[in-house]
Amino acid sequence: MRESDRPGKAIEYLMLAGNVFLGLVVLELIVHGLVDYADATFLFQTQKKPVLALLCLLMTVFLLLVFSVCRRLTEDLTLQAARITSAVFLLPAFALQIYMLFYYRSSYLFDNAFVTGGASALAMDGQVAKEAVYYLSVYPNQNAYTVLTAVLWKLGTAAGISRAAMPLLLGCVNLIFLDTAAALFLLTVCAYKKQTPGSFVRILFLLLCNPFLYIGVSYYYTITLSMPFVMGILYLYVHFLRKKEKHPYVVLVILGLVVAFGYLLRATTMIPFIAVIACLLFFGRLQKRDLLAVFVAVLAIAGIGAANRQYIGLDTKDTAFPLTHWVMMSMTSPGSHNEADETYTASFPTAAEKKAADRERLMEKLQAMTAGDLLALAHAKVENTWGRGSNGYPVYLENCLRTDGLYPYLFGDHKDFVILYHQGYYLCLLLGIFYDLLRTVRKKQWDSYVFQLTFLGAVLFYLLWETGSQYSLPFLLVLQFLAGNGMEQWEASAVSDREKARKLQKITCVILLAGLFVFAAGNYHAFTGQAQEETHPVVMQLLANEELSIGKEELLQTFETAQPFDKVIFQWRNDDSSSDAVYEAVLASDTGVIAEEEITGAGQPYNGATMLSFPAVTPDGTQTYTLSIRKMSGKDEIRFVTYSMGYYDAYAGGTLTLGGQELTKDLLLSVSRTETRAYTTAKRYWAFTALFIAALAVLFVLAGRGERRRTE
Numbered sequence: 001m002r003e004s005d006r007p008g009k010a011i012e013y014l015m016l017a018g019n020v021f022l023g024l025v026v027l028e029l030i031v032h033g034l035v036d037y038a039d040a041t042f043l044f045q046t047q048k049k050p051v052l053a054l055l056c057l058l059m060t061v062f063l064l065l066v067f068s069v070c071r072r073l074t075e076d077l078t079l080q081a082a083r084i085t086s087a088v089f090l091l092p093a094f095a096l097q098i099y100m101l102f103y104y105r106s107s108y109l110f111d112n113a114f115v116t117g118g119a120s121a122l123a124m125d126g127q128v129a130k131e132a133v134y135y136l137s138v139y140p141n142q143n144a145y146t147v148l149t150a151v152l153w154k155l156g157t158a159a160g161i162s163r164a165a166m167p168l169l170l171g172c173v174n175l176i177f178l179d180t181a182a183a184l185f186l187l188t189v190c191a192y193k194k195q196t197p198g199s200f201v202r203i204l205f206l207l208l209c210n211p212f213l214y215i216g217v218s219y220y221y222t223i224t225l226s227m228p229f230v231m232g233i234l235y236l237y238v239h240f241l242r243k244k245e246k247h248p249y250v251v252l253v254i255l256g257l258v259v260a261f262g263y264l265l266r267a268t269t270m271i272p273f274i275a276v277i278a279c280l281l282f283f284g285r286l287q288k289r290d291l292l293a294v295f296v297a298v299l300a301i302a303g304i305g306a307a308n309r310q311y312i313g314l315d316t317k318d319t320a321f322p323l324t325h326w327v328m329m330s331m332t333s334p335g336s337h338n339e340a341d342e343t344y345t346a347s348f349p350t351a352a353e354k355k356a357a358d359r360e361r362l363m364e365k366l367q368a369m370t371a372g373d374l375l376a377l378a379h380a381k382v383e384n385t386w387g388r389g390s391n392g393y394p395v396y397l398e399n400c401l402r403t404d405g406l407y408p409y410l411f412g413d414h415k416d417f418v419i420l421y422h423q424g425y426y427l428c429l430l431l432g433i434f435y436d437l438l439r440t441v442r443k444k445q446w447d448s449y450v451f452q453l454t455f456l457g458a459v460l461f462y463l464l465w466e467t468g469s470q471y472s473l474p475f476l477l478v479l480q481f482l483a484g485n486g487m488e489q490w491e492a493s494a495v496s497d498r499e500k501a502r503k504l505q506k507i508t509c510v511i512l513l514a515g516l517f518v519f520a521a522g523n524y525h526a527f528t529g530q531a532q533e534e535t536h537p538v539v540m541q542l543l544a545n546e547e548l549s550i551g552k553e554e555l556l557q558t559f560e561t562a563q564p565f566d567k568v569i570f571q572w573r574n575d576d577s578s579s580d581a582v583y584e585a586v587l588a589s590d591t592g593v594i595a596e597e598e599i600t601g602a603g604q605p606y607n608g609a610t611m612l613s614f615p616a617v618t619p620d621g622t623q624t625y626t627l628s629i630r631k632m633s634g635k636d637e638i639r640f641v642t643y644s645m646g647y648y649d650a651y652a653g654g655t656l657t658l659g660g661q662e663l664t665k666d667l668l669l670s671v672s673r674t675e676t677r678a679y680t681t682a683k684r685y686w687a688f689t690a691l692f693i694a695a696l697a698v699l700f701v702l703a704g705r706g707e708r709r710r711t712e
Contacts, residue, residue, distance in 0.1 A: 007282045007446070015282065015449065016441055022456045023437040028379075029386055030430045036387040037423040039394045040416035042679055046526045051519075058515050059424030060431070062696075063209075065508050067428070068501075069702050070205055071491050074198035082197030086204055093208045097179075097217050101171050104407060106218035106397040107650065108167065111135075113543060115142055116170065116220075117645025119149035123157065128312060129646030131545055136312065137319035138346065143308040144264035145222050150311075153647075163664070164652035167220070174220040181227035182207060184235050185477045189484065191239040192448075203484050211422055212476060215393050215410065222266040223473045229262025229269045230454075231477050237276045237450055242285070249292060256296025263301055264308070268474055271461060273297070275453040283446075321345050322355045326466045328362040331369075335381035335467040378463055385467040386459070389426025390419055391476075392469035401652060403537050404563050413534050414679070432483030435490045448485050454478050505703035513696050520689045527679045538565045539671035541651035546665065547573050547639035553659030555629040555640065557667040560653045562622040568595070568612045569670040570627070571641040574604045581634035587612050589625050599629075601638050608638075616673060624654070627669070641668040 007015065034053040038044050043052060077085065108116055118132025128136055128146075136142060149170065156169045189195065189203050207213075216224055236255045240247040255273075262269030277294075280286035309316075322345075329341040344361065348354045369377070398411040408414045433455070436448060458475050472479075539559045548555070557570075568587055579601025586596040595614040617625075629640060643650045644665035651666040680688075 006444075007284075011282050012444065015446070016444075018456050019437050019441050019452060022452065022459065023434060023441065025382060025386075025459055026430050026434045026437065029383070030427060030434065032383055032387055033389070033423060033427050033430065036383065037390065037419050039388075039390055040419040042413070043416045043420070046523070054515070055420060055519070056423055056427065058512060059420050060427040061508060062512055063421075063424050063428050064431070065505060065512070065699055067202070067206060067487060068491065068505060069699050070202055071198075072502075072505075073702060074201045077196075077198040077201060079197045082201050085201050089201075089204055089208050093213070094179075096214050097175060100214050101175055101217040102168070103402060103405075104218070104410075105168060105171060105401045105652075107399045107401060107540070107543075107652075108220070108648070109396060109399055109543065111139075111142070112219075112221045113643075113645060113648065113650070115146050116149055116167070117648035119146045119646070120153050120163075120166070120648050121646035122146065122312065123150040123153035124647055128314060131645050133314065137314055137316050138321055138342075140309070140314070140316040140320045141267060142222070143305065143312055144261075145225070147308045147311055148225075148265075163647050164649045166647075166649070167652065170220040171218045174224055175217045177225050177228050178213065178217060181231050181477055182213065184228055184231035185480065188231060188235040188238050188481065191235065192481075192485075199488060202488070206484055206487070207480060209425060210476070210480065211418070211425065212391065212393070212473065215397060216473070219393075219397060223470055226262055226266035226269050226474045227477060229258055229265065230272050230474055232258045233262065233269070233272045233276060234450060234454070234478070234481075237279070241276065241280060241290070242283075242450075249289070252290060252292040253296050256293040257300055259293065259297040260300030260304065263297070264304055266474060268458065268461065268471075271457040271475075272450075272454045272478070275450050275457055278453060279450045282449075318350045318354075320351070322351065322358055324355060324358040324362060327464055328358045328365065330381065330464065330466045331362060331365040331377065333377050333380045334384040335377065335462075335465075336384060337466055337468070381463055381467045382459065384469060385462045386472050388469050389422035389424075390469075391473050394419070396470060399540050399542055403540070408536065412536065428487075429479050429483035432486035432490070433479060434486070436482050436486030439486070439489055448482060451478050451482050451485075455482065502703055506700055509696050509700040509703065513693065516689065516692055516696070520685075524682075524685065528682045528685050529678060531676050531678050533674060533676050535567075535672050535674050536563075537670065537672050538563045539651070539653065539669060541643065541666050541669045543643035543645075543650050543666075544571065544641045544668045546642050546644045548642045548658070548665070548667075549637055549639050550629065550631060550658060551637075552631060555667075556657045557627045557629075557669060558624055558654035558656075559627070559651070559669065559671060560622055560624045561671065562619050563673070564616045564618040565671050565673045566614060566616040567670075567672045567674065568627060569609055569672075571607070571609045571668050572599070573639045573641065574601045574606055574608055576601065576636060577603055577605070579604070579634065579636035579638070581636040581638050582632040583638055584630055584632050585610055585612065586628045587614075587625065588628070589617070589623060594625070598632075599638060601634070601636055627667070642666060643668060 006012065034056045035049055037052075037056065043055065047055070074082075074085070107113075114132050114135040118128045118136055121127065121129035121132070136146060152170060152173060153166060156166050161169055185207065186200075186204065190200070195203070233255065236251060236258065240251045241255075255276075259269065259273045277286065277290075280290060325341070325345045328345075329338060330336075332338055332341065341361075345354055345358055348357050394411060394415065400407060400411065403412070410418055437452065439445065440449070440452065455475065455478055458472070458478075462471060538561050570585075574581075581601040583599040584596065585599060587594045594617055595612040597610055597612050599610050631637075642656065642663075642665045644663075647664055649664075649666070651669065654666070656663045656666050
């Protein structure tokens with residue numbers, strides 16, 4: 001790389017100190033990451049902590065072995081062979097993305113559900129849905145996201161896309177943003193230094209092994225939408241700004257616009273821009289003309305931000321939470337969102353009172369903490385943000401439209417080994433990053449420093465701010481770059497002794513094979529012999545924000561499924577335990593009644609639920625079922641829990657009607673089946689084991705293939 005200019009001594013010591021700190025953080029994440037994958041619930045229920053750590057270590061070593069063998073096989077690729085190999089990798093990867101998006105299609109939860117619903121009403125009625133007013137008043141930083149969603153909703157409506165299919169349109173846009181970020185990543189890699197055909201294929205292969213590229217295609221949120229802007233900033237720096245020769249003003253204008261749009265979508269997009277400015281300054285390349293990018297960014301942020309506020313039409317002067325709120329809230333371990341602090345800030349009517357109250361509460365928290373408490377909190381916040389390779393996807397993306405096929409292995413009761421893969425892959429990235437940092441500190445080669453500084457800035461930011469396991473995702477490709485760079489550097493240093501590397505790979509295969517046999521033999525009974533009750537979701541509409549009164553009218557909620565089911569659950573609210581209200585719930589298909597239940601208010605709590613249980617129903621293909629609820633008698637009432645948010649359809653597989661009129665809401669509904677069985681069958685258990693044995697055997701054979709070809 002062209003970072004030949006050395007920074008001043010004082011600056012270099014500061015840079016070294018930052019990298020040493022970041023290296024210690026990464027090293028701690030590697031150690032802790034061996035057991036930080038508790039979403040693999042069955043493994044955590046059946047295995048002791050040392051075994052869990054060993055399993056994760058074996059998965060990590062297995063993946064490192066795959067990447068190492070991949071290097072040996074691709075070292076001598078020609079340009080034409082590299083193009084063919086890249087196409088072979090890309091086509092099934094894109095097909096899997098399409099399959100995940102169009103078939104499983106995760107439904108929105110929490111923030112993206114509020115914004116999508118609020119924006120849908122903004123597009124259709126010219127004003128934010130009343131149900132989303134509080135959210136957007138408290139979090140006006142979501143304005144750009146809201147306006148983008150409203151514009152897409154309008155375009156979709158003009159194109160004739162139905163309300164139920166609109167989230168699919170948003171998912172397609174999310175896929176475009178995600179793949180654009182991946183393309184910018186590859187362009188950045190090529191601009192960073194000249195890549196051989198083989199090295200490009202290896203970097204592409206490492207990227208396509210990242211599970212979030214497939215799991216996250218439905219995650220239409222600022223976390224994914226900001227990713228191309230993060231990579232765009234770094235690409236412009238690597239391709240243009242780090243060069244000594246003059247760069248055109250148009251590059252600075254584009255950089256300013258990329259920064260502005262990225263910041264408006266998610267403020268953390270400013271972190272790589274700060275890293276770019278810092279690198280230009282450290283390496284003596286910052287010129288007055290470069291401030292044009294800052295000017296354009298500030299101007300665009302101010303102009304577009306004002307237009308967004310005007311379009312949304314909410315006065316958030318006194319409702320918006322001050323910056324100190326997130327710092328204050330993050331002072332409670334593990335630093336994530338908590339209802340108590342949100343309710344506290346929201347209880348003060350004016351902006352001045354909110355700021356004063358948050359400062360006071362922040363000081364109270366700090367005064368109650370010792371130095372050890374602060375260190376423990378910092379440790380917890382780092383792990384909460386950067387510790388899990390799954391990035392919290394089992395929570396945020398498991399609410400899918402369909403739950404058959406791959407669903408149990410990606411999101412359901414059998415996701416343990418996919419979660420283990422996530423964590424092993426993430427540890428591979430962390431190991432690559434650690435080597436890149438180690439090389440920088442030892443040799444003082446600052447070629448990848450803009451990426452290291454971006455990562456450091458993100459770590460420091462989330463030491464102060466609200467944390468969450470999904471908040472590291474905007475920087476995922478930054479980590480990918482550092483990891484790929486580190487792995488390439490490590491492999492290059494190991495190539496000097498090819499025979500030793502070949503023997504190490506074969507020994508690793510044998511060790512992994514021995515570990516696999518020991519684990520498979522020792523856990524056969526745990527996986528195949530211990531029957532336990534499992535509840536498999538069939539239909540999920542788990543959002544709720546409104547209670548619906550039905551009077552004398554009949555409430556009908558339809559749903560469709562091709563899977564067997566034996567339970568339907570819905571919720572209701574009962575104001576008075578002496579209520580005389582009586583309702584009837586009936587579940588039916590085209591062929592007749594499946595189950596019915598009487599719901600009485602007398603003696604019932606305020607929060608209640610009705611569960612219809614019946615012998616398993618097995619649909620003949622995809623069939624539609626109807627849950628009807630009607631009042632039988634009584635002057636009092638029971639209200640049924642629904643989710644209503646603008647024109648957003650929380651459950652696209654059915655409709656809710658009241659008195660024959662379709663409503664823009666859905667009943668909170670869970671359809672499931674209960675099965676008592678072992679985790680897996682003996683046949684599947686040994687087939688899965690045999691698959692890994694075959695993979696290790698192939699790796700063992702391939703380990704020396706490149707060496708034999710050279711000998712010949």
